[in-house]
Amino acid sequence: MTVLGLALRYLRGRLVTTALTALSIALGVALVLASVLLTRGVEKTFMESATEYSLVVGAKGSPTQLVLSVVFRMDTPTPNILRATWERLASDERVDVAVPVALGDAYQGFRYVATSPAYFAAMPWRQRSFAIARGRFAREDSIEQPSYEVVLGAETARRTGLQLGDRFFEGEEMAEYPLTVVGILRSTGTADDRAVFLTLPSFWGMNEVARKMQMKPLTAVLVRAKRMSDLPALHRQLNLSQETQAVFPSGVLLGIFNLLGLAEEVLALVLAIVASVVVLYLFVSMYSAMRERRREIATMRALGARRATILGLVLLESCLIALVGGGAGLVLGHGIAYGGARLLASRAGMVADPFAVGLLQPAVLACVVIVGALAGLLPALSAYRVDVEENLAPLS
């Protein structure tokens, strides 16, 4: 019988202990893998959804709230600013593009986003592009004659089941101003997939307060400067104003990443403790198994087995448990990541790829097997040193 066959036979002989040890390894590996995949997904979503506009201009308040609500639609919108702010920025010679955004309530949780056609326009500096999957963009309208046409983000269309031509409203007061679906966007993989886009006149028309206002309200203006070097001055001037604040979206995201970094460090510490416990469990399991088998080992030695064979046998058993546990952990980890990704998508619109395969998986498996071998080293050395004469002596 080969050493491998013998090792497998020993492992089958104590099936419950072997299975429990492999399960503990699998749970540890699954936890590590799922954490890494989901953390990467959250960061990737933030990175890919980050706007290509250099500044977000809104009302005084929290910069994080402004960026999260306007760019990621994750927070309550900041108070309104006046349309005049947009007009001033649009006519500023340092500004290339100024896009107005007004955030409203939501339809089935998908936020109304009113903006101008410039929001969807292709620009030389834009990596992302908006394309219509079905229908068309809302036609340009006027404050006197709003069109009440909407374009749905891909996720909004999928989840609400709204089709081209459907008319809808949410809330009694909106019944007078039903919106009509005229287009559905292709997926962009960003927060825009979860929006209901409409024109500013339609937005102001369906809002009782805005209807009565002479100077119409906006939530924010997205600004792209002609020269990046003008940004520090533009940013400062807008922040010195009593009405507005200007925020670098990347600056806010970097602040969030710094916080996530702290959470990641804590998570890494917890995972390291979990991994230590798992290694300790494997060590205890192998060590007690070896103690129980001293007579068998002594018999094998008496029958001619070399010390190196005994050492290899125990190490192989330890590596096999680690390999099985590690493999099962990878499968389980992807399963947990899938569940977590669905939760993130439904709660926060974040897209994490739970089945992303790269160098991570083989690296994790290799580490688990190496650590398994290390955990089995002391029991293996102990087996290596088993004294034949002493352990073959009669028990009574």
Add this chain to the structure above:
Amino acid sequence: MRHSPESLTAAAVLALALLSLPLASRADDPPRLTFAQLVDSMRANFDVTQQIKAYAGREVEIQGFIVPAGPPDLSFFLLSRVSALGNYCCEIPTGQDETVYVYAAKGLKLVYDPLRVYRVRGVFEAGKDVDRTYGVSMFRIRGARVEEAVGARIFKVGETPTPPTKP
């Protein structure tokens, strides 16, 4: 407690050796350019002085505040004399003469803080350049490595660091 002359000599030699370590590393440091030098170098029609052009293609160090005008991975950002958050302490920055376009080296890891001064080292470029994504610039640093410059001082127009750096 009394010390023998031998032990005092040994201590002095050790102290000198330790002191010479940072000096030795400074000798390898790239020349430092200041915003004051950049402002002084500006000429009409997007031109800059020969003195500042002499640094082009060489590794230099510039210290300033990070303005995160590019993507959130900081692969591109602006280096400014004035902090993006300093609404209360500094004058309004004037524009491209006080802004350096920084293209970071791949895989830059940095804890961003708008109120800290950073030391940026990389290959310097001077003169007009038009980037498809980021537009017109006068000064650039490519392949930049970035670290926090604790206790750094930002030099304003009319001030020069001592000793003055030579190309």
